[in-house]
Amino acid sequence: MAVIDDPREAFGSLRPVCVLLTREPTVHNVERLRTQLQGLSDSALQQLQEYILFPLRFALKTPGPKKDSQLLAVVECVAYVLTSTCVQSWELLRDLFSELCVCLCSPSNPGKPAPVSEELKTAVVQALDALLHAAYGDIVLHLFEPPMMPALGLAISLLLELGEHEKSRKLQTAALKCLQVFLLQCDCSQLHRSMNEEEERMLGRTFASFLPGITQGLSRVVTGDVKQGHAVTVSAMRVWFKTVVLVMDEKQLSKDKEKPVVELGRVGELMVQRTKEWVKDTGGKLAVLLKKMLACSSGHRHWKVRMEVVELSSHLLSRCHGTLVDSISPLLEALVGLVNDESLEVRSRCDEVLKSMAEQNLIGGNQAFIDILSENLHSLTTSLPRLMRSADDQDKLSTLNLFLGYLKILGPRVSAVLNSAAHLQRISKALMQVLEMDVTDVRIVEERRFHNEARGEQHTELLERATQKKYFRYFTDERIFALLQQLCRVLGYYGDLYLLVDHFMDLYRESVVYRKQAALVLNELIAGAAGMNLETSVGQKDLVSQENLKAAVTSVTEEYTSLVNWHLVTTSVESEQGDSTAFSQSRLLSITMSANTDYLKSSAGLNPTIGLMNSNIWQICIQLEGIGCFALALGPQFRLLLITALYPVLEKAGDETLLISQAALGAMRDICKGCGYNSLKDLINQNSDYLVNDISLNLQRLSQHPHTPRVLSVMISNSDASLLPLVVDIIQDVLMALDHCYDERAPVFCVVLHSLIGAFAVRWFPAETSSRNECRNPDGERDLPEEMTRFLLDYHRQRQVAEGNAAEEAELEDTEMPPPAPEPDDSEEGPAVKPELPPHISIAKEVMERCIHLLSDKSLRLRLKVLDVLELCVTVLQSHENELLPMAHRAWPPLVQRLTNDDPLAVLRAFKVMCTLGETCGDFLRRRVSKDVLPRLTGSLVKQAPVSARAGPVYTHTLAYKMQLAVLQGLGALCCRLDLGKQAAELHCALLICLHYLSCRQPPKLIIGCIVFQHLIQVDPDSVWLTLNELYCPNSYEPKHSSLHAVQLSGMGKQRNEFTENILKLLQEMQ
């Protein structure tokens, strides 16, 4: 349809319809008009506006009952016209306004909306909306002049009614939006006329009359049913604050020179004089409403509502802070509580608002603000402990968020607030109570660090692990702790560091009850003061000077590492250690050594102080974390503090309690990062002078510093061979100290020696895999016929050589393999020229010397440890046979004692040492082993064989069993290594003994343990074969030629017996 632009033509086309409509105002006719209108251009429509509106208004005005549908059509049509045109005359505006209002109100009770359909109401509201938008220029302002007030009031109250009581959300929002249009502060996209000051004032004055109605009505909407949907709430809040801002605007009121009251008659009574008293009075009333609204909305589930809270607070605070004095505190609270909102939009808007407030210097310039804030803070901290005890985690979070928000908004003025002793007291006490830790977990005390040498790898793994999770009494949520940390950091950032550190140090010293919490707080304070881990939203501020920070760090570190606070009881083992040897001995003698002895032990130590120990452990951990954190805070400046701080940290890294050593390693890692070292190794090597100094001094006072050797072992286990030259000096000191106090402290030293020699053997100077590690005899990979030929030739030759006793020689079992070439013995080269030994060798020698002495110590635990060290020494020394052999010679007698006359545990370990010795010294030991040791071992094996054969399943838990297993497993290798094949008698003897264990009645593991045979097979396969066949022979051997004798073996033709199965298996392996 072509658009009709010419007004004449348009008039022509509209005339019939309008006439018809005037005559018969039916829905149909209205529709026709509507369709006609759509064909008109806007300019034509504008010119014909009044003409078109006339029939419509006429339809509205005609008295008598009208149908809803008819009215609806008319109103919609009016709205259509209004949206496309503008109203230029005040009269038209006024008339239309009143006509539309009449449509809304019920004829019987003008204050209430008419009981018409929702559609109609919506249409009327939209038409009103359109009318106000269509008003041209300033004629709309006439609407707000005093004479119009009754009509305006009616419209407003109607709209409020609709907004509050209607069921339809659409209608509700439309009504609220329309209200907003009345304020001339619509936020639609159309162009709006901006008002000048005078006009605004006029508007404000007018609305002051309606303020109570609007605010009350809307606050009812806001606090109403949550189910009404967020959109209604949001628009209600928006209208609320816009109205309030309009009326209570500080700028208006400050200049409000009240005009002389023009005589207005009755209407004048409606007018409100915005005097000071009125402002004060209204402010108080509004505060009540506001509190109600905020209580509902600031925790609203929908983020848009919370966002509106931010807007509301922002507008009211920036425009009305002077007039709404009582509301400032709740508004700030709302704003501050949303600073850490979960929704990003809300958070960023909130930050923005706070920032702009800060920029406008609203807070800073206004002492009242600060007073209110600090007042709020005070009451919050007072109620904090109670809230933390009773509320659920969500509430705790929001409370703490609020707390944090206050600190942030106070910013640099925090320090001023904290200068008040009452505030500081409150805050610190609240923190102390909230951060109380839960110290009931037994595992913390129980978990032990392992003393194994493969720790190098473990460490890297540990390093990856985050700091240990802490358990608190009053909350479990990790976020709460993170929030508390953040809070302390912000405190440290803005507060006076000196004052805070001083105060919390006092608390730290005051009571054990506060100590952990105070340390936690101190750590975060200093981190915060250095600007570490602060969220970006924190305003900029000059950081504390490095000097002050350093002074604070120094004093706190000193306090942390002072003897009283550092050497706390964390384990009950130490006290137990004395009698544990006696205890263990009696326990070991009993047959059943159950696997749960560890449990028994720990439960024995489960005394009432377990909570205390737990608490101590945590305290040390927190202090360690603190030291790490200080290093990060101070950066390279911390290097100077390493003189005093590094040693204690390393001491704790060697602690037996897992948690502590982990925390210490974490601290070391932080120190590395802070001071700019690349690795723990660098940290230790470059500061070895400090460490060595302390170790050396403390070694002289071992009774006061019993953990000194630990530090050395931590150094060793975290560094590499480059450390050795730096600590050679101190190792000598350690050995000397060991010589001085053999008795009491020997176990501690053994740990160091163990880690030292272990490091030598495993990591620093690993032995190149020597040929010794393999069995000397060539493996049976040879070609059988060729071997046969060689054997026969050999046999023949020997027979020729030994003419006379050929018969004896023919015995198969005496046949030997050709002996291997003897080891080149370079011990002959003599002590004439003694080249300087590498330091690790000479140290290992000296250590071995001490081991020899300590081997016969009366404490079993120590003997076991010493055996371990001895074994490692042997491994280290294996490359220097000249040094090793004399030492081995000296170590032999006490070792034999351990092997023969000692606790089974020691025998077990000693046997292992002997195996290692066998591997490295070889020939040197052959005679001694076969003379001193073998008879004993084999004797005990024989004795135990029937016992184990008869024993039940529990037997596998006994020490005797383990002993048997170890000996069986080791014996073969030992024989092989020592080349016992040369002593045929011993070999045979060993064979016979091991045969006992081929019985299927033996525990299965022992039978598998008989790999001794596999070794023996390598040493002398023929002899083994024969021995096995003597016991049970599966085949009969028919001579291939009649000239040969028939082979007769004693095992032939025997019934299947207990040995059959295993012998068959072995024979199969030999094939």
Place this chain on the structure above:
Amino acid sequence: MGPLLSLSQFWFLCETVAGVGMFLFQAAMALPPPDPQFVLRGTGAPVNTLHFCCRNQEQDKPLLFSGSANGAVHVWNLRTRRTESVLEGHGGASVLWVQTLNSRDALISQGRDLRVCMWDLAEGRSVVTDSILTESMGFCQCSLLDREGGHWLLAVPGADMAAVRVLDLPSKTPVCTLKPDAKLGMPMCLKLWQPDSGSSPLLWAGYEDGSVSLWNLSERSLLSRLACHAEPVMSLDPGKLRGVSGSSEKAINSWTLDGQQSLKLQDSVELVNPGISHLCIREDRRILATAGWDHRIRLLGWKKLKPLAVLQYHTDIVQCVAFSDHDVPNKRLMAAGSKDQRISFWSVYNQI
């Protein structure tokens, strides 16, 4: 049940308890000697001499200079407890003596390569600006005396066995050569001294035969001589009018200078073990420290030579002791250098 203890047993017990109590009491009364505050290692050779420079520290960097037997002078920063730099100027020959000239930037060191070197250490430099040949093969340390106006006197053991040369620094012009008439042997230790009253500087010298002599430099004459030791004098410290000397024997002797400028033996302390390699009176004249061949450092009250403490840490001969010149008295330290290559620091009797 019979009596649990017989009477004699009871008394025995009482005595034991009392004895333990007494022991504890005494232990509490007599504090154990302190440990070193810290120890410096890393000279790599026996430490021969020490010199503190802690005064006027603009950058809060107290220094200690140590001369060791491998010819190196180590400059230690006592704040970080690490070497700032190592000065190698004597070609590996043992450094006998180091001293600063007024400030920390100018150092003088004497080595057994027969040279006395002047160092410029300003602005991180470490260069030898000048050197003097000493011509003496002995172990006698030089001595330096500050004269007003940027001049110093340096006493150097001379080429002739018994002579001592005195030079003016920085001009290096010889002032005098002092040679005793009697046969005293080589000079073992020297100390230049400016008495308060007289204008002429004096020189104290300890000789091989155990005598201590006082020389007047301007008159080039021997003022007094005191045969106070039977063995060579190893070290002396003249104090003011009362000095002290130690030798390789078992005694420390103190002597006074009376109005007639003559020396008198005053006091003597018997030691358990012989041999004093060095001794030093603290600036405030309250404490005397001695470095012993028995690996020990002894502290004596200077007034009455009352033994106060025996400090034990080193594992070899202690070769030198020195008191720091910190401005703040309670920061003052005592250092001892030993043949075991370590320098130990002690905080002793400095709480005033």
